[in-house]
Amino acid sequence: MTTHDLPKTYDFKTTEERIYSWWEKSGYFQPVNKPDQPGFDPDRKPFVISIPPPNVTGELHVGHAMFVSVEDLMIRYHRMKGIPTLWVPGSDHAGIATQLQVEKLLAREGLSREAIGREEFLRRTWAWKHKYGGIITQQIRRLGASCDWTRERFTLDDGLSRAVREAFVSLYEKGLIYRGPRLINWSPGLKTAVSDLEVEYAEEPGTLYYFKYLLADNQDEFIVVATTRPETILGDTAVAVHPEDPRYQKFVGRKVIVPVLGRLIPVIADSYVSREFGSGALKITPGHDPNDYEIGQRHNLPIISMLDEAAQVNVHGGPYQGQDRFECRKNLWEDMRQAGLVVKEEPYTLNVPRTQRGGEIVEPMVSTQWFVHIQPLADKALEAVRDGRIRIVPERFTKVYYNWLENIQDWCISRQLWWGHRIPVWYCAECGQSTVTRENPDQCAHCGSTHIEQDPDVLDTWFSSGLWPFSTLGWPDQTPDLAYFYPTTMMETAYDILFFWVARMIMMGLEFTGEVPFSTVYLHGLIRDENGRKMSKSHGVAVDPLITMDELGTDALRFTLLVGSSPGNDMNLDLKRVEANRNFANKVWNAGRFVIGCLGQVNAEPVADPVWTLADSWIWARLQGLIRDVERLFQSYQYGEAGRQLYDFFWSEFADWYLEIAKHQMANGGDRAYYTAKTLARILDLSLRMLHPFAPFITEELWGHLRQALQDSPLATECAGWPEALIIANWPAPRAEEQWEAKCVADFSLVQDVIRALRNLRAEKNVPPSRLLPARMAAGEQMDVLIEQAPTLVALAQLDPLQLKVCDKVSEKPAGHVGLVVGPVEIFLPLSELVNVEEEKARLEKALGEVDGQIIRLEKLLSSQFAEKAPADVVQKERDKLTGFRDTAAKLKAQLVSLE
Ligand SMILES: [Zn+2]
DSSP states (O other), X not given: OOGGGSOSSOOHHHHHHHHHHHHHHTTTTSOSSOTTSTTOOTTSOOEEEEOOOOBTTOOOOHHHHHHHHHHXXXXXXXXXXXXXXXEEOEEBOOHHHHHHHHHHHHHHTTOOHXXXXXXXXXXXXXXXXXXXXXXXXXXXXXXXXXXXXXXXXETTSHHHHHHHHHHHHHHHHTTOEEEEEEEEEEETTTTEEEOGGGEEEEEEEEEEXXXXXXXXXXXXXXXXXXXXXXXXXXXXXXXXXXXXXXXXXXXXXXXXXXXXXXXXXXXXXXXXXXXXXXXXXXXXXXXXXXXXXXXXXXXXXXXXOOBOTTSBBOGGGGGGTTOBHHHHHHHHHXXXXXXXXXXXXXXXXXXXXXXXXXXXXXXXXXXXXXXXXXXXXXXXXXXXXXXXSSEEESTHHHHHHHHHHHXXXXXXXXXXOSSSOBOOEEEETTTOOEEEOSSOOSSOTTTOOSOEEEOSXXXXXXXXXXXXXXXXXXXXXXXXXXHHHOSEEEEEEEGGGIIIIIIHHHHHHHHHHSSOSEEEEEEEOOEEOTTSOXXXXXXXXXXXXXXXXXXXXXXXXXXXXXXXXXXXXXXXXXXXXXXXXXXXXXXXXXXXXXXXXXXXXXXXXXXXXXXXXXXHHHHHHHHHHHHHHHHXXXXXXXXXXHHHHHHHIIIIIIXXXXXXXXXXXXXXXXXXXXXXXXXXXXXXXXXXXXXXXXXXXXHHHHHHXXXXXXXXXXXXXXXXXXXXXXXXXXXXXXXXXXXXHHHHHHHHXXXXXXXXXXXXXXXXXXXXXXXXXXEEEEOGGGHHHHHHTHHHHHHHHTEEEEEEEEESOOSSOOTTEEEEEETTEEEEEEHHHHSOHHHHHXXXXXXXXXXXXXXXXXHHXXXXXXXXXXXXXXXXXXHXXXXXXXXXXXXXXXXXXXXX
């Protein structure tokens, strides 16, 4: 291939798809050293990541783009280091989300899941999954994710379902799973328990209602109680006060009357009660409030569930039975007002829990659910981080992890849904016992009755995703993959699911495999918009990664996400930065075209051994320094900083400086051109290798052209041993700094400084680029360097080669010259070359005349009566003006003298 085959601009649209399918077809995403193949070496330590499985209902958002970019960077880096590398992809069945999608479709046909029945509903949901379930994984491919798709898994596939079954039964057999009444988050709309993760809290205006609880033994006495949810009065089983609150001492142990219902409930003392909130007395509804539930447990209070699963008042609500919770609130309050029990209402800001999916207010409810007895699992998970078997990056999240696990509650794992892993428990209609087995039973394990029925509920989605790192590798079977790739290496995810997911994987991994599921947890930050607001569809500020990739290319999006991020810190994503990185991609492409063009100009082997120019040595030394820095930064997870350094090197050093100099070196032809082209090719090659994990597509495409161009040139030996694709090429190995590097970099920096100073002066004086300037330089000890670099100075600062004089020092500044000081070097340029002396003289004289006029006027004023009669501050102001004009006059005169 020759240069003219390389398009002028990089066409990411056609390139990305072509390259991705070539990579995938060539098997590059699969690990080398596969356990099921001959020559397998079990001692080669692999690098393994399990993808955080996106919801099968998902559509690509910036959060996905972030984790895919970071994980793909890690994977590509390790793959290029020659380490057997595996990234296991897959998706999550996403219980509620998927079920709602299918229910929505049913509703359009005028159907409901109840109407069609469980079996038909599941058939339709699977059909939906087969049709739409691949969308999210296709979108993840577009990001360049180099996952091993031959190992793709789904949380509801057969293997993973067997893993879930094994996990449940084994926990049950160990007594770590139980069924019982507990207060849970209930979604009345979805009619299921929901996890904390599926609840969103928002501040909303509400009311604080004050009312009287009358004492049973003396109805002239009462306690004022405040509540934000008066309807729950129907479920009260106590009134609590602080044990040391003098206002209420006399009531403790007595009974009060529940309004309307007339039930008697005790007044209890509990130090949980805040004396400052409301009236200092708290109504206790263990059936509908988590804190009240705790207090109720401490005091053995009865639990009354006064709402049904649709959040309507049930039989315990007396006359309000059948009313919706909010309707009941209104009616009960009105009845209490009639009865003279209402004290007052005041506005109050509520923290309202709403379900993420349905949007309605979550009702804390007591319900019979399945739970995991979590403490024994949590203890092991705490230990694994404390003793260093698992490291959390950044470290500050370790404390958060400890705190959460130390205060963990039992885990409610049942969900009243149909889409998911059905709970493997069969209840016997005859003896009432439960049968829990690995294979579906046809009779009761206790009495042999065949009248058994499976629990209708399914398991929380997090139960199956908690098994993800090992279930995806074949567990519970001891497969070769599990033996070799487990424990995995890295768990990379957003910090907001540290508990929901990461902690559960650690607990489950330790419980079922006896090993930590991964050795490092790397947490990235959340992505916010350019103003720091959280991105969500409802806010309407989302950067859509699909549109961004369409318009600016995948590499630009990835580069922006990776360079803008640091472990655990949120980042603000601004489309302007993606645009800037699209420009960087174009810069890389243009530099690549230039290098390939130079290779085309070399048509002969060199006649002599290489003699490198200062610029050649400088760029090579800088690249070696960069390789060392990037390696150090990668080892400490500072990918953003590594990307910034690569960007700066490529743009500001390679493209802006070396390429400019290389143009002139190439023009010399012969050996100089040969060795310049060689340097260009080497720098481009190594830069592309290091940029590859950040921007995989453009680097692969350009590297392929570079390889071809080298093969077709006299420099073919340069690419001997290169593989056919950059994705599997070697990562540049850092080497120790060599003796010559520091001096070489310092010398070239001086050359750069001199050129910059000259360029600035030219710009300041508007000297046209075509005018070559004479220059004299007094360089002291740097004389030899500047003499040797004269051609570079001439070329890059547009100096007149015949009138460039470099000497040791000058005795005095030459007249009529402008002097520039650049470190130890003084540069003199004749002013006549920079400005038109006559015009400048005229301008200065005119300005001086005006200033002199002002001076005369002020001198006259200040010697008149004004100086005595005017206020002192006014006089001083005029004196200051005079001083200013005298200064200006002196400067103008000095400038005039310098023109002589
Ligand atoms: Zn039985």
